[in-house]
Amino acid sequence: MRTLLSLSVDQIIKQSSERREPDWLVRKRVEALAALQKLPMPESRYTKIRELDLDAFDFAKQNAHGARVSEFATEREAVHIQIDAKVLTTQVPEPLSNKIIFCDMATAVREHPELLQKYLFGIISPQEDKMTALVGALAQNGIFIYIPKETVLEEPLRLVYLLDEPSVAALAHQVIVVESGSLVTVLEEAYAKHPQEIGPHLHGAITEVYLGDGAQMKFGALQNWNEGTFSFVRRRAHVERDAKLHWTIGWLGGRLTMSHVESRLVGPGAEMEDIQVLFGRHKQHFDLTSSLRNMAPHVKGEIHMKGVMKDQARAVMYGFIRVDPVAQQSNSYQLAQGLLLNDGAHCDAIPGLEIEANDVRATHGASIGPIDEEQIFYLMSRGFDREQAKRTIVEGFLTPTLEQIPIAGVRERFHAFIEQKWNE
Amino acid sequence: MASVLEIKDLHVSVEGKEILKGLTLTVKTGEVHSIMGPNGSGKSTLALALMGHPKYEVTHGEILFKGRNIVELEPDERARLGLFLAFQYPLEIQGVPLGRFLWAAKKAMMGQGTDGPTDKKADAKALSQFRQELQEKMKLLKMDESFAQRYLNVGFSGGEKKRAEIVQMHILKPEIAILDETDSGLDIDSVKIVAEAVNQLRGPDFGALVITHYQRILNFLKPDYVHVMIDGRIVRSGDESLVHELEAKGYDWLVNGANNAKVIQ
Numbered sequence: 001m002r003t004l005l006s007l008s009v010d011q012i013i014k015q016s017s018e019r020r021e022p023d024w025l026v027r028k029r030v031e032a033l034a035a036l037q038k039l040p041m042p043e044s045r046y047t048k049i050r051e052l053d054l055d056a057f058d059f060a061k062q063n064a065h066g067a068r069v070s071e072f073a074t075e076r077e078a079v080h081i082q083i084d085a086k087v088l089t090t091q092v093p094e095p096l097s098n099k100i101i102f103c104d105m106a107t108a109v110r111e112h113p114e115l116l117q118k119y120l121f122g123i124i125s126p127q128e129d130k131m132t133a134l135v136g137a138l139a140q141n142g143i144f145i146y147i148p149k150e151t152v153l154e155e156p157l158r159l160v161y162l163l164d165e166p167s168v169a170a171l172a173h174q175v176i177v178v179e180s181g182s183l184v185t186v187l188e189e190a191y192a193k194h195p196q197e198i199g200p201h202l203h204g205a206i207t208e209v210y211l212g213d214g215a216q217m218k219f220g221a222l223q224n225w226n227e228g229t230f231s232f233v234r235r236r237a238h239v240e241r242d243a244k245l246h247w248t249i250g251w252l253g254g255r256l257t258m259s260h261v262e263s264r265l266v267g268p269g270a271e272m273e274d275i276q277v278l279f280g281r282h283k284q285h286f287d288l289t290s291s292l293r294n295m296a297p298h299v300k301g302e303i304h305m306k307g308v309m310k311d312q313a314r315a316v317m318y319g320f321i322r323v324d325p326v327a328q329q330s331n332s333y334q335l336a337q338g339l340l341l342n343d344g345a346h347c348d349a350i351p352g353l354e355i356e357a358n359d360v361r362a363t364h365g366a367s368i369g370p371i372d373e374e375q376i377f378y379l380m381s382r383g384f385d386r387e388q389a390k391r392t393i394v395e396g397f398l399t400p401t402l403e404q405i406p407i408a409g410v411r412e413r414f415h416a417f418i419e420q421k422w423n424e
Numbered sequence: 425m426a427s428v429l430e431i432k433d434l435h436v437s438v439e440g441k442e443i444l445k446g447l448t449l450t451v452k453t454g455e456v457h458s459i460m461g462p463n464g465s466g467k468s469t470l471a472l473a474l475m476g477h478p479k480y481e482v483t484h485g486e487i488l489f490k491g492r493n494i495v496e497l498e499p500d501e502r503a504r505l506g507l508f509l510a511f512q513y514p515l516e517i518q519g520v521p522l523g524r525f526l527w528a529a530k531k532a533m534m535g536q537g538t539d540g541p542t543d544k545k546a547d548a549k550a551l552s553q554f555r556q557e558l559q560e561k562m563k564l565l566k567m568d569e570s571f572a573q574r575y576l577n578v579g580f581s582g583g584e585k586k587r588a589e590i591v592q593m594h595i596l597k598p599e600i601a602i603l604d605e606t607d608s609g610l611d612i613d614s615v616k617i618v619a620e621a622v623n624q625l626r627g628p629d630f631g632a633l634v635i636t637h638y639q640r641i642l643n644f645l646k647p648d649y650v651h652v653m654i655d656g657r658i659v660r661s662g663d664e665s666l667v668h669e670l671e672a673k674g675y676d677w678l679v680n681g682a683n684n685a686k687v688i689q
Contacts, residue, residue, distance in 0.1 A: 373478065378515040380499035381475050381508075382525075382596065383532035389500075392528070396519030396575070 032126030032136030101146035108144035131232035180212035192226035199228025209237035225253035241267030251278035280313030294327035309345035338368035434485035445656035461653035508598030523572030619644030
């Protein structure tokens with residue numbers, strides 16, 4: 001069996017040429033392969049990755065297992081659907097198809113190589129860490145979205161990822177470009193075909209986001225893999241003058257999830273908000289980072305991370321704010337809150353502030369703790385049984401954050417998923 | 425037939441320390457009782473023990489409600505039997521709007537969960553009736569309608585919290601309500617509003633045990649019985665005139681009495 005470590009440059013080149021990838025991309029792949037073979041598994045103070053053997057996965061197999069588009073979307077929606085590593089469809093209805101580029105990565109490589117070259121690996125380097133390198137070297141597919149200037153999209157663009165067959169790796173590279181003055185909502189949905197199964201599944205994705213002057217994007221993501229999935233996600237955004245970015249990410253699934261979200265506010269007046277909500281149970285482990293970098297004056301950013309942990313679930317939430325010397329009069333805030341439902345559950349919040357400008361506001365808050373017994377008693381005195389009381393408190397804990405989610409569909413589905421997890 | 429809350433020789437400890445030391449008291453529907461007493465005499469302990477707070481351990485005695493010993497019952501079971509506690513310090517619950525909370529509580533009281541099969545049409549009708557009722561009750565307590573949408577007690581002033589407790593009481597319609605210093609920290613207008621709202625419930629199907637430090641609320645409530653509690657026991661019971669006696673003489677004469685009683689024992 002061929003292992004990742006023994007994968008040769010020639011093999012990467014061969015694979016790339018089969019896909020008719022241009023030279024610049026082949027070079028990136030080769031760089032990524034070197035990094036992949038050299039770098040150790042990612043880890044943090046709270047997360048050591050054991051029981052993940054990359055060589056146990058098939059990186060070539062593509063099979064949609066008879067899935068049909070109609071199971072996930074109507075014909076009128078702009079949607080990209082991937083089953084494991086296989087693209088089921090990337091459809092965009094008319095007249096939208098004349099206005100924007102919305103295609104899978106393999107198609108983008110063939111049809112829009114010059115445009116793509118400007119952005120692919122533009123803000124995420126394939127050498128950043130082993131899993132980024134893995135995606136860089138071996139990503140089978142992904143999506144390229146390009147919204148030209150002054151284009152307003154009323155309906156969200158949907159990206160649906162489904163994991164089906166165990167031991168098949170699903171790696172995706174996503175590039176989203178929103179040119180100046182345009183408005184778009186992107187909704188990424190990640191589901192398990194077999195929610196009760198325990199894999200192993202491997203998912204890796206990198207997402208590069210570019211917002212031009214005054215552009216606005218709402219990016220919603222809901223992850224509900226099964227509890228046998230190792231998932232590594234890196235998302236980074238480059239936000240220009242007066243542009244606004246909203247991240248909303250709901251974490252429910254996975255055995256081990258490592259996520260980095262980084263927002264670089266490079267233009268004056270740029271704004272971002274990152275809302276991440278997680279609900280962990282059993283032995284799930286989440287290692288979530290949200291990083292805000294203020295790189296221009298008058299920028300504004302907020303990070304809200306909120307977690308409910310049940311059973312033996314563990315989470316660590318890192319929030320980093322870095323204010324560059326030029327980022328005067330910028331305003332940033334981060335809040336991390338964790339609610340522990342029982343003794344075995346665990347949650348850490350690690351805030352970090354690095355401020356090099358003198359006329360700024362940057363604040364943070366964190367609170368982690370068990371459910372307040374006094375609150376339970378109060379609700380029970382009004383006729384709620386213990387379970388309903390706890391549940392009411394947990395839902396209430398999440399509600400103010402969920403209400404900030406600017407995409408109604410994500411909000412409702414998140415509620416439904418929590419309900420489901422609670423009842424199982 | 426009147427529902428009866430009968431407290432017999434109740435001993436209650438908190439973290440190993442005995443606070444109630446043999447308290448006996450009977451409250452029936454149709455009656456309003458008041459308990460007065462100095463700080464630390466155990467009044468709030470009584471309120472919380474009656475409602476079943478897990479920290480308050482009944483070491484001896486009985487609490488009979490409607491003929492049933494409720495000492496082993498969970499707080500929600502007591503509530504469903506018809507007991508209510510207006511908290512001295514109502515808890516703040518983030519993310520749970522007052523209106524939605526009360527609707528869920530009302531359903532819980534009727535033994536219905538918030539989910540499960542229900543008759544949708546009947547449910548919608550009940551909900552619209554509930555909304556109207558809530559609106560009326562909030563008006564009665566002079567609370568703005570917008571409070572129904574606000575998270576339960578979050579950001580409410582002290583007085584608003586207390587009035588919201590009485591709104592809850594009106595909606596949940598208990599048979600016996602315990603008001604734990606509901607009047608503390610209220611201005612005189614609010615005391616009057618609260619007292620009038622309690623008076624409105626008075627009748628053959630409602631009884632109350634009003635715990636207070638102050639005479640003010642009792643002037644509006646005119647309780648049927650007044651009890652003085654000192655050091656974990658009822659040391660004197662009487663009618664409304666006892667309030668005025670306390671006003672004039674304070675508690676000292678009774679404290680000494682209580683100590684003497686101990687000596688005699």
